[in-house]
Amino acid sequence: ILMTQSPSSLSAYVGDRVSITCRASQTISTNLNWYQQTPGKAPKLLIYSVSSLQSGVPSRFSGSGSGTDFTLTISSLQPEDFATYYCQESHGYNTFGQGTRLEI
Amino acid sequence: ELQLLYSGRGLEQPGGSLRLSCAASGFTFSNYAMGWVRQTPGKGLEWLSSITGRAENTYDAQSVRGRITVSRDNSKNMLYLQLNNLGAEDTAIYYCVKETSPGGPGAFDSWGQGTLITVSS
Numbered sequence: 001i002l003m004t005q006s007p008s009s010l011s012a013y014v015g016d017r018v019s020i021t022c023r024a025s026q027t028i029s030t031n032l033n034w035y036q037q038t039p040g041k042a043p044k045l046l047i048y049s050v051s052s053l054q055s056g057v058p059s060r061f062s063g064s065g066s067g068t069d070f071t072l073t074i075s076s077l078q079p080e081d082f083a084t085y086y087c088q089e090s091h092g093y094n095t096f097g098q099g100t101r102l103e104i
Numbered sequence: 105e106l107q108l109l110y111s112g113r114g115l116e117q118p119g120g121s122l123r124l125s126c127a128a129s130g131f132t133f134s135n136y137a138m139g140w141v142r143q144t145p146g147k148g149l150e151w152l153s154s155i156t157g158r159a160e161n162t163y164d165a166q167s168v169r170g171r172i173t174v175s176r177d178n179s180k181n182m183l184y185l186q187l188n189n190l191g192a193e194d195t196a197i198y199y200c201v202k203e204t205s206p207g208g209p210g211a212f213d214s215w216g217q218g219t220l221i222t223v224s225s
Contacts, residue, residue: 033211042199042215043149054213086149090209093165094139094151 001025001089005097012102016077020100022087024068031091034063034072037099038083046085047072079104105130106200108216116223120190126183126200126216134158134178137208140185142196143218150196153185157206190223197221 002025012018022032030050035043045054047063050070060075074081082104087097109125116122126138139154153164153174164172173186183200197220201212 031209035212042218043212044215045211045213048204048211048213088149088151088211090211092209094154094209096149096151098148 001028001091001093001095003087003089003095003097005085005087005100007100008098009101009103011104012077013104014077014079018074018077018102020072020085020087020102022065022070022072022097024070024089024091027067028089028091030066031089032063032065032070033088033090034061035086035088036081036083037086043086077102106202106214106216108198108200108219110219110221114220114222116190116194116221118190118192118223118225120223122185122187122190122194122198122221124185124198124200124219126185128181128183128202131202131214133176133181135206137203137206137210138174138176138183139201139203139208139212140174140183141199141201141212141215142194143199144196152187154203154208155183156208161207163208192223195221195223 004023034047037043051063062073084099084101107127137156140152155162155174171188175184197218199218200216202214204210
């Protein structure tokens, strides 16, 4: 399964609403997860099963989609949100997207 | 919490074997599948292998199948990786991960700190 994220990079301001999309090469039902990674750190799970918020993750993060097309939305960017975001399918092959770098 | 353990200096020989351990704490280890993920600048994040909670099954990525062995000791809360016949393409940061279900596949809700392994002579 190929996971394609867009855009590859994104520039935004604090307070902006941003969305990142992830497209799967075949249907993956609701087996889609999102991670955030800051430099030098391990990825951190944000959202699992398309739209379930991981414990401790702020509510400004949300996920949507089904089948092959999915979206991660950050409703109001905070300084700590500038990071790289990855989608991952857990439908069978645990494939990650190539990442979206969110820059100030 | 996951603590990746590696006794080497981060440099492995081509053709050699990589052995990593991961110590888990803070959760009932045998209730969850565990896995290994690596990261390179070129290929990004790559899942390598997962093992179910009671070690009934293992699942390997095609890219490392035949070279990888993942095991666990639930009495010690330990996860292990052995990767054989190393090549330059195995140069990466390696992470151990906890999955959200006992049988996998699932999301990875806890990650070890990662360790950089370079394969070079």
